[in-house]
Amino acid sequence: MRVRLTLAMLATTLVGALVAPSAAAAGTAAPVTPMIIGGSTVSSAPWAAAVFSNGSFTCSGTIIAARWVLTARHCVSGTMSVRVGSVNRSSGGVTRTVSASYGRYDLALLYLASAVSTTYVTLSSSYPPVGSTNSIYGWGMTCYSGCSASSQLKTANVQVTSTSVTDAYGGRAIRSSRINGNAWRGDSGGPQFYNGAQVGVASTADGQTIQNYGSVAYNRAWISSTAGV
Template identity: 75%
Template sequence: MRIRIVVASLATALTGVLAVPAAANAAAVGPDPIIGGSTVASAPWAAAVFTNGSFTCSGTIISANYVLTAKHCISGTMSVRIGSVNRTSGGVTRTVTSTVTRNDLALMRLSSAVSTTYMPLSSSYPPVGSTNSLYGWGQTCYSGCGASTTLKTATVQVTSTNGTDAAGGRAIASSAISGNAWRGDSGGPEVYNGAQVGVASTADGQSRQYYGSVAYNRAWITSTAGV
């Protein structure tokens, strides 16, 4: 996520941060931004995304050869750490050999296959009013702190499935329950009933977030990654 009062276009977005809609207030406060939530003990499907060796985004491994993240995370020489809740150690690492994008989603092809428990993908939208879970290594406060070393999770309530992601695609809108997404959570998953329904795209810096819809992009994901 990015903290800016006005964002003119996706082209001005910083890599690895959620874009903030123009109405956002840079000084906004909210629940202990995943700000708030709690740490995760195990996540074999988790993928920490690095650009030129530095952590930038969150993501998920969805098949042996592909990691799903946000389009606005794609830049420079990329690599991932998979299967560890600690973004600095453990799991396995792979370089990214190629990327394809659609709306604010990106599929990163890995240099070699990874065997793990992959994140299931939903083919339907979560019900409006349902409680979903967010995951990411994003900042744990709105300013003055870095990304979390340990993967975090928070619960949110779906307010709409007709939102818009940072690239104009369909998105799931939600409001904070136990926490909300912020910088570094970009590309991370929104999960309903054990399957990923969204990819972190934008947030307002207060309590709302918009996740690019997996269902809306499902056919493209299948044609590219085979899942």
């Protein structure tokens, strides 16, 4: 994911191999991408979506309906495709090309060329409580520097410290601090879950302890009007 934080190094968006911002984001600073450092690997995630630009892995995401993937807006670039339903970003599951993309703040909805039948994530309409323990997922880098994106999906626990910060493009975001892992490049667009529902989309991080996730609740009406879910 491209991680863009505003504290000293928090201007990094979380895209594994940093992804250029979409044309819609022209005129804004390019965010930097992150990946999960620490945490553990995941053995099953039928809702997971690995996002590719021009054939190369760039970001993480989730499938929210048969033809819709939710990821970060700063991940949108070039000819895009996704791999859905596999914890391995390079094999398994099914692949689909992206026919169109729609963005709002640092969230993006990717419309797939054809439907995928799998388990879709549940989207939250409320903010997680400050102090709550949430889980994050992604294929991002596994160390601060000198590492490539993880081949297998990873997860980590984080603690919510605020629900009123901003994402890479000024939308409302959820800030959390590391418990047993944190997001970094390649994790951009990946989900944050609270009580089984997705509450955030990875936007920015410092690679050490802090990450900001674009709020699903803040953008819930837009998601519903665009994707119908």
